[in-house]
Amino acid sequence: MTTTVEAGPLDVTALRREFPILQQRSHGRRLVYLDSASSSQRPRAVLDAMDHYYETTHANVHRGVYAIAEEATRQFEMARRAVGRFIKAPRPEVEVIFTKNATEALNLVAHSYGRHLLPDRKAILLTELEHHANIVPWLMLAAERGVELRYLPVGDDYRLDLRDLDRLMDGVGLVGVSTMSNVLGTITDLSPIVQAAHAAGAVVVADASQLVPHRSVDVRALGVDFLAFTGHKMLGPTGIGVLWGREELLDAMPPFLGGGEMIRDVRLDGFTPNDLPWKFEAGTPPIAEAVGLHAAIGFLESLGMNRVAAHETDLTSRAIEILMERHGDDLKIFGPTTDLPARGGVLSLAFRDLHAHDLAQVLDAEGICIRAGHHCAKPLMRRLGVTATARASFYVYNGEDDIQALSDALDVAAAFFG
Amino acid sequence: MAGLEDLYREIILDHYRSPRNRGELAVPPAHRVEGFNPLCGDEVVVYLEVNDGVLTDLRIAGQGCSISQSSASMMSAAVKGRPVEQARKLIRSFKAMMSIHEHSLGGEDSTEDPEDQSEADTLKPEDLGELAALQGVVKFPVRIKCATLSWNALAQGLDEIAAGVLPLDRT
Numbered sequence: 001m002t003t004t005v006e007a008g009p010l011d012v013t014a015l016r017r018e019f020p021i022l023q024q025r026s027h028g029r030r031l032v033y034l035d036s037a038s039s040s041q042r043p044r045a046v047l048d049a050m051d052h053y054y055e056t057t058h059a060n061v062h063r064g065v066y067a068i069a070e071e072a073t074r075q076f077e078m079a080r081r082a083v084g085r086f087i088k089a090p091r092p093e094v095e096v097i098f099t100k101n102a103t104e105a106l107n108l109v110a111h112s113y114g115r116h117l118l119p120d121r122k123a124i125l126l127t128e129l130e131h132h133a134n135i136v137p138w139l140m141l142a143a144e145r146g147v148e149l150r151y152l153p154v155g156d157d158y159r160l161d162l163r164d165l166d167r168l169m170d171g172v173g174l175v176g177v178s179t180m181s182n183v184l185g186t187i188t189d190l191s192p193i194v195q196a197a198h199a200a201g202a203v204v205v206a207d208a209s210q211l212v213p214h215r216s217v218d219v220r221a222l223g224v225d226f227l228a229f230t231g232h233k234m235l236g237p238t239g240i241g242v243l244w245g246r247e248e249l250l251d252a253m254p255p256f257l258g259g260g261e262m263i264r265d266v267r268l269d270g271f272t273p274n275d276l277p278w279k280f281e282a283g284t285p286p287i288a289e290a291v292g293l294h295a296a297i298g299f300l301e302s303l304g305m306n307r308v309a310a311h312e313t314d315l316t317s318r319a320i321e322i323l324m325e326r327h328g329d330d331l332k333i334f335g336p337t338t339d340l341p342a343r344g345g346v347l348s349l350a351f352r353d354l355h356a357h358d359l360a361q362v363l364d365a366e367g368i369c370i371r372a373g374h375h376c377a378k379p380l381m382r383r384l385g386v387t388a389t390a391r392a393s394f395y396v397y398n399g400e401d402d403i404q405a406l407s408d409a410l411d412v413a414a415a416f417f418g
Numbered sequence: 419m420a421g422l423e424d425l426y427r428e429i430i431l432d433h434y435r436s437p438r439n440r441g442e443l444a445v446p447p448a449h450r451v452e453g454f455n456p457l458c459g460d461e462v463v464v465y466l467e468v469n470d471g472v473l474t475d476l477r478i479a480g481q482g483c484s485i486s487q488s489s490a491s492m493m494s495a496a497v498k499g500r501p502v503e504q505a506r507k508l509i510r511s512f513k514a515m516m517s518i519h520e521h522s523l524g525g526e527d528s529t530e531d532p533e534d535q536s537e538a539d540t541l542k543p544e545d546l547g548e549l550a551a552l553q554g555v556v557k558f559p560v561r562i563k564c565a566t567l568s569w570n571a572l573a574q575g576l577d578e579i580a581a582g583v584l585p586l587d588r589t
């Protein structure tokens with residue numbers, strides 16, 4: 001796929017026309033979608049690619065010898081290569097594993113690596129800002145194997161506090177760390193963590209669900225050993241996620257789920273697993289979803305990830321300015337407000353003493369979609385001393401008019417609840 | 419399309435701004451029950467004291483949205499000082515009112531409690547006094563759990579007291 005990358009800022013007005021759902025109205029108003037950190041919307045190119053695949057090509061992959069089956073297999077494997085190239089994987093064809101979502105990718109590592117290759121008596125180091133998807137699989141493993149779990153704390157600047165890194169890393173066999181917080185927007189400075197982990201002989205599992213959609217990612221530069229992300233947050237379909245892992249680690253790991261596709265041979269008394277990456281892809285995989293994800297990556301590449309990042313940094317900066325200027329006394333932002341390139345377009349807010357759900361409900365009546373709740377990060381919520389926040393998050397189709405709409409709606413909420 | 423006024427009726431906002439029976443009771447003699455809303459992390463704590471079959475005292479603690487807080491406040495005003503059997507009837511009636519939508523959604527509550535289905539011994543919304551103001555919540559299905567949070571906790575508390583569970587048995 002050839003892509004031409006334009007220069008300059010994103011043309012949000014033109015971009016919006018590519019997203020059918022954004023042409024809709026909500027409660028009679030323009031739909032203002034500020035919840036992409038939860039799930040993004042998808043452009044027509046992705047929807048068309050999936051429709052076209054179903055209309056012309058669909059058959060099961062890696063099975064049939066007939067033409068459309070071969071074509072389906074080809075498209076599925078092309079998608080794998082595109083995903084691998086997108087994150088600069090050294091060997092996309094073996095190191096990229098399709099899963100159902102990021103959660104399944106992380107569970108795969110917890111199961112196949114954690115239960116079989118993590119040495120006895122080694123601890124696991126996580127951070128306080130993880131999504132439940134990067135905590136619960138490890139809690140389950142800890143309960144099963146009696147592994148000790150430790151947590152890197154979040155500082156008052158909403159970034160990871162690494163002062164105790166060396167002490168915490170002592171005796172650790174695996175580190176699980178989010179590359180960008182879905183609550184605070186904080187982008188993790190991975191290099192000191194990766195260095196300390198590798199010096200201690202530990203592997204690093206990165207949850208990049210929030211980073212891959214918004215930044216150019218190079219797995220070799222990050223230096224991590226596993227990277228998990230999810231299709232629906234990056235303009236792709238639901239039902240597909242990705243695990244990237246170093247080939248030698250994936251090779252050494254036993255399969256996760258058992259069934260068709262993941263075997264080379266099955267006898268009545270045993271089986272031989274398939275080669276990578278299929279060893280980890282039991283059952284019929286998300287084929288149309290892989291085609292859709294491929295189209296989403298093509299769309300992002302045609303925009304250019306550096307322009308996407310610049311757009312979101314600009315928007316975040318404008319949002320902080322506009323909201324603080326107009327509502328400063330009533331508003332608290334949970335997340336860094338300086339060094340904006342080191343944070344993503346996610347703004348967790350508290351407004352007056354309004355509960356996040358009440359705020360989100362009033363905003364909904366204004367046609368504005370934000371997320372209210374604990375964002376699947378309850379340990380972080382406890383650290384912040386709240387049960388819920390209201391969260392606005394930005395993507396390529398958001399512009400300053402969305403921020404204005406949010407700002408106006410805060411006044412409506414203030415008037416409504418008096 | 420349901421409007422905000424359907425959800426946030428004036429009486430609801432009033433209970434939210436000045437909640438009734440807020441506070442705690444000493445445990446024991448009071449019984450303490452917690453309710454969690456996994457959706458938003460809201461937490462309500464109900465303290466109740468039952469003497470000779472009467473709910474003699476009740477207090478509400480915890481934090482949550484206007485719907486969960488006002489529902490808890492209205493509940494406390496409605497059941498405090500009432501015989502336990504009347505409180506149970508109110509719980510059944512309230513849950514029946516709130517389950518209209520959960521039935522049509524096939525929500526988990528629709529089969530949870532066969533008791534709820536018997537309409538024979540429940541009050542109609544129009545006989546529920548100010549609690550009827552919460553009826554609008556059913557038009558906002560995700561908020562139903564907010565409204566029923568404290569009621570489920572109260573029901574659990576009454577069950578535990580009836581079963582003789584001492585507060586100290588639960589940590």
Ligand SMILES: Cc1ncc(COP(=O)(O)O)c(C=O)c1O
Pocket residue numbers: 037038101102103104131133134178180181182207209210230231241376
């Ligand atoms: C940081 C982070 N990790 C993991 C996930 C889980 O993604 P999924 O639900 O697609 O598995 C999310 C999404 O909510 C997330 O924000």
